Amino acid sequence: MAERRPPLEPSGKTAASPLRGEVDFDFEAGTLSVANTRTLIGNARVVEKDTKSEAGERTLPLPDPVRLALLNFKVLQAAEAATAGEAYTSGAYVFVDPLGMPMNGRLLREHAYALMAELKLRKVRLYDARHSCLTFLAVNGVPDTILAAWAGHTDANFTKRVYVHPTAADMRSAVVHLNALPGVGSDASDPPV
Numbered sequence: 001m002a003e004r005r006p007p008l009e010p011s012g013k014t015a016a017s018p019l020r021g022e023v024d025f026d027f028e029a030g031t032l033s034v035a036n037t038r039t040l041i042g043n044a045r046v047v048e049k050d051t052k053s054e055a056g057e058r059t060l061p062l063p064d065p066v067r068l069a070l071l072n073f074k075v076l077q078a079a080e081a082a083t084a085g086e087a088y089t090s091g092a093y094v095f096v097d098p099l100g101m102p103m104n105g106r107l108l109r110e111h112a113y114a115l116m117a118e119l120k121l122r123k124v125r126l127y128d129a130r131h132s133c134l135t136f137l138a139v140n141g142v143p144d145t146i147l148a149a150w151a152g153h154t155d156a157n158f159t160k161r162v163y164v165h166p167t168a169a170d171m172r173s174a175v176v177h178l179n180a181l182p183g184v185g186s187d188a189s190d191p192p193v
Helices: 064-087 105-118 128-139 144-151 156-163 168-179
Strands: 013-016 031-034 036-041 045-050 058-061
Touching (some): 058 144, 128 156, 128 168, 144 156
Antiparallel strands (some): 013 036
16 A cells, blocks of 8 residues: 655745646647636645636647647556555546645645756756746747737736746847848848948
């Protein structure tokens, strides 16, 4: 029989979307619905509630690699449930420990940081993935209104101001346009001034 591990909880307050397998994912349609949040308060209490705003409730298309990873995760969970037997707590959440208990934000971070170390990747905060995703989408031409909707915001300016952080490499694409100015770039026909 597997030993039940105590949850690791941060001091302070963190929020995460408590993804529920059969409720929040439609694998046939390839979508994820965000409808609520799970907030850790202090070291002891988990509060599940609606999203902060109506815009926070949204349905997002699942990129293929994410859909496939989630399907693989379902297979892993089924194997963990079979191994744990009666000790497994069957519930609706996607991110659970090997005994089926919902993971809190700190436990997710602990697992992610261990995986980053194992793969010799630079340690980054999981929350930064939100910023990285929105920055990637923005510098690749996704319209501001779509960025805001993806993030669950009503104000596209807020989304861009807070979450989009183009790097120097991202800004190099602007050079292509500047090089197209008359007298600039390799095909300049005007004599230098």
